[in-house]
Amino acid sequence: MSESIDYINYSCYFTVFREGEQFVSYNALSMVISGEMELNDGVHRKIFRKGDVYLVRKNQLLKFLKKPGEEVGFKSLSIRFDDDLLKNKSAEEHFSLPERPKTPAFINVSEAKHLKYFMESLLQYQDLLENKSPELALLKQKEALILLFGHDPSLKNVLYDISDPYKIDLEGFMLKNYHFNVKLDRFAYLTGRSLATFKRDFEKIFGIAPRKWLLEKRLQEAYYLLEKGKKATDIYLDLGFEDLSHFSFVFKKQYGLPPSKLLL
The missing domain is CATH 1.10.10.60 (Homeodomain-like)
Incomplete structure (x- = not known):
């Protein structure tokens, strides 16, 4: 089961699940609620468990493996950041990308406790979000960005990079x-x-x-x-x-x- 709520997504699986298409077309902040999420970008592999929070980068190749717990299904909560939002925020801050970042397709931000508390708080708004409240969803997207950049300002180099990939080897x-x-x-x-x-x-x-x-x-x-x-x-x-x-x-x-x- 996976319910899309504008740009906030709540997922639940009771069996092991792999994504068929392994291309990430959006930036997203996610938290594992129960079970395990294994991510592998071909170089880095990590298992995220209950309470772990991570950022997934846009335009990346990434393998997902969602595993339920022994007595509970796999559950996660994600906030997607669309390009228009990031473009507007970048323009508001007069941000200039110094260079394209060379980081893994996913970034572990579990050490930022305030991000975990924020993601947990979103569970309290589930009914509102499921009823398609765009104003609340947008507010929470912006709040997530503020918390992310407060934790690590260099993440702007990751999230504000919304241009198409350039020609590479x-x-x-x-x-x-x-x-x-x-x-x-x-x-x-x-x-x-x-x-x-x-x-x-x-x-x-x-x-x-x-x-x-x-x-x-x-x-x-x-x-x-x-x-x-x-x-x-x-x-x-x-x-x-x-x-x-x-x-x-x-x-x-x-x-x-x-x-x-x-x-x-």
Whole structure:
């Protein structure tokens, strides 16, 4: 169950849940109410538990794993910050971005107790927010920004950076992020290219179409991990495959045997 309340979102899951699309298109402040949230941006991995608060950055590749507790479901509360709000706040402060920040896709702010108290207080407004009170939602968004910047003024460099990604090294980016389950237009956008330019540049670099390269790269990694004793059920999602049956089918087509046979 997930109920969207303008830009304040309350989520609840009673089974383990992974996001299918692993592209973050918004900035958000979140708190785990119960259960666990595991985040992995390909470099940094962290598990957040009850009471932990974290900031998720826009235009990032990020894997989510929501785990319920033994006796309770997974519950979380999130505030999304839309671009118009951030643009207006930035203009009000005459803010000038010194340079684009190089930080993980998520930032742990659990040490800021006042942010935890603030997020907990939002639970008291749940009925109002569920009834679509835009004035209250906007007020709480602004309050969250004030508290965030009070905790760490450098977070303005993160949240006020709302421009589109600039053109970056495509080869290095793809070698680092091939295992994320996103569409080609997401990869193109994150490397600062149109889809057509992305495909053209990709084939110049790798000598192969991006879809074919992604499949082969993921299968090569799968073969390596299976040889190391990993199970197909433990790796297929982490390598960007949407379901086990499709992974088994393409693996057998590529290597002539199903993944389970490689373990024998």
